[in-house]
Amino acid sequence: MKLIICGKGGSGKSTLTAMLAHEYARKNFRVLVVDTDESNIGLHRLIGIDAPVDLMEYFGGRPGMKEKIMAAAPDYAKVKLIEEPWKFDSIPADYVSRKDNIALVSIGKIQHSGEGCACPMGMLSRQFLQSLQLAENDIVITDTEAGIEHFGRGIDEEADGILMVLDPSFESVGLAEKITTITDGMGISLYFILNRVNSEMSATIRKKLSKPGNIIAEIPDDPDILSTGLSGDAITRQYAPIEALIKEIPNN
Numbered sequence: 001m002k003l004i005i006c007g008k009g010g011s012g013k014s015t016l017t018a019m020l021a022h023e024y025a026r027k028n029f030r031v032l033v034v035d036t037d038e039s040n041i042g043l044h045r046l047i048g049i050d051a052p053v054d055l056m057e058y059f060g061g062r063p064g065m066k067e068k069i070m071a072a073a074p075d076y077a078k079v080k081l082i083e084e085p086w087k088f089d090s091i092p093a094d095y096v097s098r099k100d101n102i103a104l105v106s107i108g109k110i111q112h113s114g115e116g117c118a119c120p121m122g123m124l125s126r127q128f129l130q131s132l133q134l135a136e137n138d139i140v141i142t143d144t145e146a147g148i149e150h151f152g153r154g155i156d157e158e159a160d161g162i163l164m165v166l167d168p169s170f171e172s173v174g175l176a177e178k179i180t181t182i183t184d185g186m187g188i189s190l191y192f193i194l195n196r197v198n199s200e201m202s203a204t205i206r207k208k209l210s211k212p213g214n215i216i217a218e219i220p221d222d223p224d225i226l227s228t229g230l231s232g233d234a235i236t237r238q239y240a241p242i243e244a245l246i247k248e249i250p251n252n
């Protein structure tokens with residue numbers, strides 16, 4: 001199963017990604033986390049795993065990828081970065097960090113001023129997810145950058161389920177409605193996770209959403225989660241709302 005975690009900036013995507021990774025690992029899944037956020041650099045710490053070398057480097061970094069992309073111009077749909085399907089165990093070892101049942105691949109990070117846009121990363125993210133062939137107990141959890149650019153890049157089309165994190169803000173509700181419209185007809189399940197909410201906030205959000213039935217979990221504002229986020233430590237503890245959430249996502 002391939003899951004994508006999305007939502008507005010700071011809503012809790014990476015925190016949820018790390019907590020889900022550990023919960024699925026406790027349930028004996030082999031978990032591959034894919035970090036497609038080209039800006040933030042802390043996901044590996046939240047998971048408690050070494051930072052891998054960016055997968056982009058395997059393809060020659062930005063110059064190597066640019067060469068491949070320009071060779072296909074103007075028909076960019078023809079760019080083929082990954083020729084063969086990849087499996088959990090065939091990802092080149094230097095480009096994946098592994099610890100127990102959790103592995104992490106990072107597509108690429110912006111490093112320098114003026115280095116260019118994130119289009120090559122977006123292209124690689126999509127092709128990597130598309131190429132992954134999973135065994136029965138494998139799960140892929142993809143953390144995305146804030147907003148909806150990943151939809152524009154077609155990354156979400158490679159998912160079996162999209163988990164949108166909503167913090168209690170008007171902005172998140174608006175984004176949820178937009179994502180509902182975008183995913184209509186895509187044939188991919190859309191789930192909402194309300195984060196940092198109390199019961200009053202939850203009731204307000206439920207009234208505003210056109211599809212409140214898509215809400216599968218509510219996570220309270222938790223000082224423990226916040227202080228772990230500040231400490232730079234991994235967020236590994238078992239957490240009842242996450243255990244309950246997993247039961248709502250059919251594993252097929």
Ligand SMILES: Nc1ncnc2c1ncn2[C@@H]1O[C@H](COP(=O)(O)OP(=O)(O)OP(=O)(O)O)[C@@H](O)[C@H]1O
Pocket residue numbers: 007008009010011012013014015016037040144145146195196219220221222223225226227228229230
């Ligand atoms: N349920 C929660 N209770 C308290 N703090 C939380 C909760 N969920 C997330 N946080 C805190 O909110 C902040 C943002 O979380 P996180 O980095 O996971 O968001 P994000 O959506 O990945 O952000 P970005 O858009 O920058 O990638 C962090 O400080 C995190 O510790």
Ligand SMILES: [Mg+2]
Pocket residue numbers: 013014015037040143144
């Ligand atoms: Mg994040």
